[in-house]
Amino acid sequence: MQRIGVDAVSVERIALAVKRSGPGFLPKVYTPAELAYCAGNTERLAGRWAAKEAVI
Numbered sequence: 001m002q003r004i005g006v007d008a009v010s011v012e013r014i015a016l017a018v019k020r021s022g023p024g025f026l027p028k029v030y031t032p033a034e035l036a037y038c039a040g041n042t043e044r045l046a047g048r049w050a051a052k053e054a055v056i
Contacts, residue, residue, distance in 0.1 A: 009050040015042045 018025055026035060030048060038044035 007050045007053040009046045009053070011042050011046045014046040014049055018042070018045070 026045075029052075030038070030045070034048050038048060
């Protein structure tokens with residue numbers, strides 16, 4: 001059974017997580033393709049995070 005939900009993520013929350021966790025955070029939660037697509041754009045990173053949480 002597969003289910004999909006809806007999730008909203010604060011852009012500021014993701015920016016703070018990146019800042020606090022340092023360079024090791026991003027490769028742990030995003031694929032290389034996602035990182036290339038987002039190119040450091042916090043809004044895109046937050047969008048990807050929300051999509052992952054909605055599916056998992």
